[in-house]
Amino acid sequence: DQQVKQNSPSLSVQEGRISILNCDYTNSMFDYFLWYKKYPAEGPTFLISISSIKDKNEDGRFTVFLNKSAKHLSLHIVPSQPGDSAVYFCAASENSGYALNFGKGTSLLVTP
Amino acid sequence: DAGVTQSPTHLIKTRGQQVTLRCSPKSGHDTVSWYQQALGQGPQFIFQYYEEEERQRGNFPDRFSGHQFPNYSSELNVNALLLGDSALYLCASSSDVRGEIPYNEQFFGPGTRLTVL
Numbered sequence: 001d002q003q004v005k006q007n008s009p010s011l012s013v014q015e016g017r018i019s020i021l022n023c024d025y026t027n028s029m030f031d032y033f034l035w036y037k038k039y040p041a042e043g044p045t046f047l048i049s050i051s052s053i054k055d056k057n058e059d060g061r062f063t064v065f066l067n068k069s070a071k072h073l074s075l076h077i078v079p080s081q082p083g084d085s086a087v088y089f090c091a092a093s094e095n096s097g098y099a100l101n102f103g104k105g106t107s108l109l110v111t112p
Numbered sequence: 113d114a115g116v117t118q119s120p121t122h123l124i125k126t127r128g129q130q131v132t133l134r135c136s137p138k139s140g141h142d143t144v145s146w147y148q149q150a151l152g153q154g155p156q157f158i159f160q161y162y163e164e165e166e167r168q169r170g171n172f173p174d175r176f177s178g179h180q181f182p183n184y185s186s187e188l189n190v191n192a193l194l195l196g197d198s199a200l201y202l203c204a205s206s207s208d209v210r211g212e213i214p215y216n217e218q219f220f221g222p223g224t225r226l227t228v229l
Contacts, residue, residue, distance in 0.1 A: 034217060043202055043220030089154050098168050100218060102154030
């Protein structure tokens with residue numbers, strides 16, 4: 001059963017605009033959430049994380065928002081750049097450092 | 113500072129064979145996790161090793177086994193290969209920090225692409 005869902009397989013955004021990637025989860029025991037970026041032929045690269053005690057975390061152009069009541073999180077990229085084009089995975093875990101449960105990913109294309 | 117390294121990069125096996133994949137964690141990391149990523153899917157957790165013991169296991173059959181060595185490197189073994197085992201196998205390392213900083217990101221290697229014919 002898919003406990004982490006990314007319902008948009010792909011997203012296309014113009015350079016300079018905001019990219020919003022969404023993720024939903026079903027397991028209320030998840031307490032730590034992460035976003036990874038993956039280029040072809042490379043392993044996933046950690047982007048940003050958030051614990052369940054927060055509702056927002058920022059790191060440069062990347063901001064993650066967590067809505068626990070809706071079991072929803074989103075990643076905002078502002079401004080989007082062509083180098084951001086990659087597959088983005090949302091992941092969640094019940095105890096940090098243990099199993100990460102991944103969504104299927106969203107392919108982001110940032111066009112000039 | 114070397115990140116997570118995996119070998120081999122690619123591997124082709126036939127059904128019924130056995131395979132061993134290897135992983136060296138990022139310097140300073142003591143925990144290794146293995147994931148399977150099928151085409152078009154997200155990575156799926158196989159198991160995690162800490163202090164040379166399997167600490168947590170995902171929903172994978174006993175054909176999947178592993179080992180962690182004293183230097184924290186790890187192996188993933190798959191016996192009696194099936195066509196469905198064809199996937200990208202990812203190793204991730206992290207540091208098992210106790211205390212006030214509970215959360216640690218897992219750092220992934222480039223993966224081993226296994227093809228079973």
